[in-house]
Amino acid sequence: MNRIVILLLVVASVIFLDWYAYQTIKVAVQNWTGVGRLVVQRGYWVLSALLIVFLALITLTRVGVLGQASEITRNIVATAFFGILLTKIFLVLFSAISDVWRVTQYAFEMVQGWISTPTKAATDVAEATPAATDNTITRSEFLAKTGAVVSAMPLVTMGYGILSGAHDYRVHRQKIYLPNLPKEFHGLRVGQLSDIHSGSFFNKTAVKGGVEMLLNEKPDVIFFTGDLVNNYAKEVEDYIRIFDKVKAPLGVYSVLGNHDYSDYVAWDSAEAKRRNLQDLMHAHKLMGWHLLNDEHIFLEQNKEKLAVIGIQNWGAKGNFPKYGNLHKAHAGTEEAPVKLLLSHDPSHWDAQVRKEFKDIDLMMAGHTHGMQFGIETEFFKWSPVQYMYKQWAGLYTEGNQHLYVNRGFGYLGFPGRIGILPEITVFELCKA
Structure with missing residues (x-):
């Protein structure tokens, strides 16, 4: 009653x-x-x-x-x-x-x-x-x-x-100055995508146009920093033939984000959830992307090396999971004069990278989406997400270490963007 x-x-x-x-x-x-x-x-x-x-x-x-x-x-x-x-x-x-x-x-x-x-x-x-x-x-x-x-x-x-903001892709070009960069890698062009969230897309033609914008920049190597889907591996099936066009001379390397583990939906069994993750990893392979799960590879130019380290999701904010093992991924990279880290969540930088891994020169992340809402001009940048994340969009530098947070290629929840537009990042590595 x-x-x-x-x-x-x-x-x-x-x-x-x-x-x-x-x-x-x-x-x-x-x-x-x-x-x-x-x-x-x-x-x-x-x-x-x-x-x-x-x-x-x-x-x-x-x-x-x-x-x-x-x-x-x-x-x-x-x-x-x-x-x-x-x-x-x-x-x-x-x-x-x-x-x-x-x-x-x-x-x-x-x-x-x-x-x-x-x-x-x-x-x-x-x-x-x-x-x-x-x-x-x-x-x-x-x-x-x-x-x-x-x-x-x-x-x-x-x-x-x-109607306008969801696929209004913007190319952000950023020079990164690294004192230990070998001269063979001076001028290396690095492309970055993040937070594709393919399950949210409703305009396949626009998505294809965003991929073409990245390729027109002619990057030497491309990195993807997590969240290919919202929850289910099947979400990316209709877009594999679009994202398999993402190629670069030195390869395409990727990591997992918090949404890729499908932790936010109920599963009939642990086995069904495990199969979903395996299917998602297979999708990376179908697209020709080298998925780095707590491991590293070396990019080589004229016998000089540059280490690319990729870890599973590692978050220090809220209840986001800490699946990644940076100690495992980092081991064996000591000989590389420059190390680049792919880690989805930017809170990882302050919580572990800067404290324990001083030799990681640049970390590339995503995750925040800039909350898909805010104000951004040449001289002013604001979004409500900044009250949770100290580093939420663009370049941050502490000493000789750098963090770049990509604003995301896709969207989640609200199927659009207001003020903070979808991003394609192109870095130029320069010897300081």
């Missing part, structure tokens, strides 16, 4: 808030006439209906009533739900601000009336003052119109982030 009462109270509260927010729309269009006013008012209730429908779809899919929806379908439905929800919240806030203003103004006028009685002269002046014209906008109407415009921003911004 108590649950029924609570449910009824929640439903009643939602209905009241929806009606309350609608008052802002009514005030905003009160001077409109014709179809425009009708469309806006009816459109509001259409959004309310869609909010309920999307919530039902999310719930029924989650409990398995509607079966397994595709990753991109779930993401789009969830994005639409939260976009509409934010729109409603903004409308409620502006309705509240408008009402608080009116109550305050009314109270002030009452107090003013108690304190002073208007004189005859003041009354005559007030009567002689022309009435406000029909073009005058009241403060309540101004707040309502402002609220209506502001509340539309979440939906508009999210829509733009999906």
Whole structure:
């Protein structure tokens, strides 16, 4: 019985808030006439209906009533739900601000009336003052119109982030100066991809275009720093014939990210989960990528060597797994004057690399996606993810050691990007 009462109270509260927010729309269009006013008012209730429908779809899919929806379908439905929800919240806030203003103004006028009685002269002046014209906008109407415009921003911004930002690939070129770099490797061009998340893609042509952008840079070697899929190896099947075009003269080398282990979904058995990981590793092989699982290789030019170390996921933040063994991967690289590390999670750098492996010159990571949301200009960079990760996008240097965090090629959850765009990185290694 108590649950029924609570449910009824929640439903009643939602209905009241929806009606309350609608008052802002009514005030905003009160001077409109014709179809425009009708469309806006009816459109509001259409959004309310869609909010309920999307919530039902999310719930029924989650409990398995509607079966397994595709990753991109779930993401789009969830994005639409939260976009509409934010729109409603903004409308409620502006309705509240408008009402608080009116109550305050009314109270002030009452107090003013108690304190002073208007004189005859003041009354005559007030009567002689022309009435406000029909073009005058009241403060309540101004707040309502402002609220209506502001509340539309979440939906508009999210829509733009999906249609434009999701595949608006940007090439970031970065010179890295290394004092011990052999002259044979001076000018070496290194390409980096990270966080492909193939299960989220919805535009195969755009993805192919991103790969072509990387190849047009003509890198000598290419590194992939993890998260090929969201959860399941089968997600990459439709994209193998795109990513197998990623080739370079000195090879393509890759590592696993936290999502590649499929830790975030329920499996029927440990064996099924193990097979999924094996299938994912096989996908790397099919694409011609050399997967480095706690191991290293040497790049050689005229008898000079450069070590490339690759480890499994190793995270120091939140509950991200520590599968990697850097001591194992590093062993045997002592002879290389320069060592490059591929490690998915940038928190690994401060937590272990800088403390225990001073001879690792450059670590390349991804993982953060720049949260797929933020502001980035030539002189300013901000994203909410920076409050969790000290290093979250771009180049960081401490002494002679460098860390580069790729913003990611794909996307997860929200099927788009706002401000922080998908990245293709091209390094030029230079002797300092």
